[in-house]
Amino acid sequence: MPDKPARDQTFSPAERDAVYRVIFERRDMRHFAGGAVPPELMRRLLTAAHHAPSVGFMQPWRFLRVASPVLRCKLQALVEQERVQTARALGEREDAFMRLKVEGVNDAAEVWVVALADGRERHVFGRRTLPQMDLASTACAIQNLWLAARAEGLGMGWVSLFDPIAVACLLGMPDGAEPIALLCIGPVHDFYEEPMLQRQRWASRCALDDVLFEDTWEQPLGSTGSKSTS
Template sequence: MPSDAAASGFSEPECKAVYRAIFERRDMRHFAGGSVAPEVMRRLLTAAHHAPSVGFMQPWRFVRISDAAVRADLHALVEQERVKTAQALGERQDAFMRLKVEGMRDAAELWAVALADGREAHVFGRRTLPQMDLASAACAIQNLWLAARAEGLGVGWVSLFDPSAVAALLHMPAGAEPIALLCIGPVHAFYEEPMLQKERWAKRCALDDLLFENAWGQALGSEAGAPSGTSTVHTP
């Protein structure tokens, strides 16, 4: 008889679809205009709203930017920060300025994601780690991102902005904090690899370099890292 855990697992095609969405998700910067049907956008937001959150605090708030003038103002704020970021990069300034870092003018939808005001009232899971509100909201964004990839839509997370300026522009209450401008919509094609890797700005780290056992820097599966009385685990 299969175990309860096995019985509750997805079928092989369903599992492959989940992993495909994970591995083919891209931070998109090139969009094809068009539109996103309201019912599809609702599905993406529902997926976001079903993310886990510490203490079930649900700190995420989403603001749709449908006014062209507001979108233009947000784009101007991003451009200001793009220049400041380039200046802060020193010798990599010119290389950074050649990168396309946002698709706000071409994406079908633009949504601001913010942490809600009043978050300090949520202590469960945050007394020593107050940043778990941000971690929870990031989970919501990832849910939306994976759902969008499954729907054939691109998403680009823009974080080049002054949070206080965006909060003021969108009339957010005191205590609310914008963390993302999400460009969402049809794309001509998904990147075969992360754009910044393709542009040789950075590359994905080797997984084994990020895995430790029992102590920081102790390689996973090493004899020194394995607890007494246990066998060594070798990862492929």
């Protein structure tokens, strides 16, 4: 019996274009315009994050809103402490790094801490040889939130300059929980036309072909003569 033809499940051209547009126009924002994010809009963003894929359907993400101005200031102080340590570790690039704006904790409308949940050792489906899949899954949730925020016209910045133990202690996290991101979310005056670090000549996006291999490491895609699946 012949296989039943697959049903066409592609989105309309306009819908498809919107998906690619939000991917290409997403930016890691550091400059915010204050304001507020309505609770119902914030919940939409968190719902998008919560619908991310996760290995073994473990859903390892936890989101903690930092509403207290006092806690925000303490978080910003921890970020600043790590910023200085990072600058020193960069050696000859220390001065250039210190000129970069790397966070907007006290400027954004919303600050959320994303953490890995405690008790993750119970989940071994897909993690027995790759325990870091809890981190990879949570990164997918952050990306979902980021794209949804951009589609809603909100900026978002992922801050990773902090000591996770200090942040976990500050926010009363249980043993085993691990903060991995401070997310600054809110209205912005403008989105950067290109990634900020590229605009500041700190780094640039490498060519796609430089990261595509086939069969063996560093063998360029398509070099074996087989049909490309890209």
